[in-house]
Amino acid sequence: MKTILAIDPGTTHSAYVLYGNGIIFDHGWISNYDMRQVLIGIEYDAVAIEMVACYGMAVGASTFETCVWIGRFTEIARVEPTLCYRKDIKLFLCGTMRAKDANIRQALLDLIGSQGTKAKPGPTYGIKSHTWAALAVAVYAARTINR
16 A cells, blocks of 8 residues: 655645545644654655645745745655645646635545544544645545556
8 A cells, every 4th residue: 555645834834644545544733843753754655745836926935934844845755755736636626726625625525534523533534724735635646646
């Protein structure tokens, strides 16, 4: 089974999902320094990182800080990461670049399964906020990257 470590990078914290064969093995939203330790310390076969893209609008310092972290994650990974663009993920999961976070979340629930409850957790139980974006990267990478 091929496991993918998918990362949704941020300026100070990043979300990650360890995913393979339709199963979420681990996930979290942690500091970027801790994310480096995840890249060093856990087993994975591939790494996929959401990449920043320019859409013709001015960007601020936080975008450049995120780019720096993408580079740091790329350098420390044990395998060459695949950089995944949000527009490609939206098209793959929802069929349109106009998809919003709620549309992506619903597409992931449809593909993987409901969150369930604490008493009866579903396959996406515990996924929230930024980890939905990391899960989208993982699913996209698992189904589109040459294996």
